[in-house]
Amino acid sequence: MTLSRRRIGVFGGAFDPPHNGHVALARAAVEQLGLDELRIFPTGQAWHKARTLSDGAHRVAMSKLAFAQVPGVVIDTREVLREGPTYTVDTLRELHQDSPKAQILLIIGADQAETLHTWKNSTEIARLAILSIAARARPVSDAPPADISNLPPGSYEPINLPPIVVSSTEVRTLAGRGYPIEHLVPPAVARYIAEHQLYQRP
Secondary structure: OOOOOOEEEEEEEOOOOOOHHHHHHHHHHHHHHOOOEEEEEEOOEEOOOOOOOOOHHHHHHHHHHHOOOOOOEEEOOHHHHOOOEEOHHHHHHHHHHHOOOOEEEEEEEHHHHHHHHHOOOHHHHHHHOEEEEEOOOOOOOOOOOOOOOOOOOOOEEEOOOOOOOOOHHHHHHHHHOOOOOOOOOOHHHHHHHHHOOOOOOO
16 A cells, blocks of 8 residues: 655745735645645745845744634744745755655745746756646736746646735735725734734834
């Protein structure tokens, strides 16, 4: 009898803040991909972000609150603690060293799928992980699915998820203007943002 390999999902992002769309994607990944564990990675010094991210401690704390009810979730802080720019390929290499017999599945939305070929060592990323793509996971309801024609060769598993009509940019903008955000983020995250006065403009 052959034992099935452990399946570990990898879901990274700025999570500045994590919103209901992130949570929906995490739930869909766990349920549809048969994950034994889903590791959430708040990014450290993201090489592709033009703006300065909120302090890593806040983003880790909000991630713990946002994903608390998703089965099998582990908040992994290694990218926040890593010095220098954060690259997905480095995290995948470390995970393979930690769990050499596991299957690693990289969970990405439509926008990430379309730009993955520009990521550092994208060919190696596709070799180290099964790419699990939510092709319609965009913050615009009528946006087309992801164009995956530029993805490097590898193994793929789709995630069926409708468009996610919310973005972290929208949440930050509304919070900064003092507007309600409870309909866009989990209640505990909304409370955290209010208590710590995150995204407030001077």
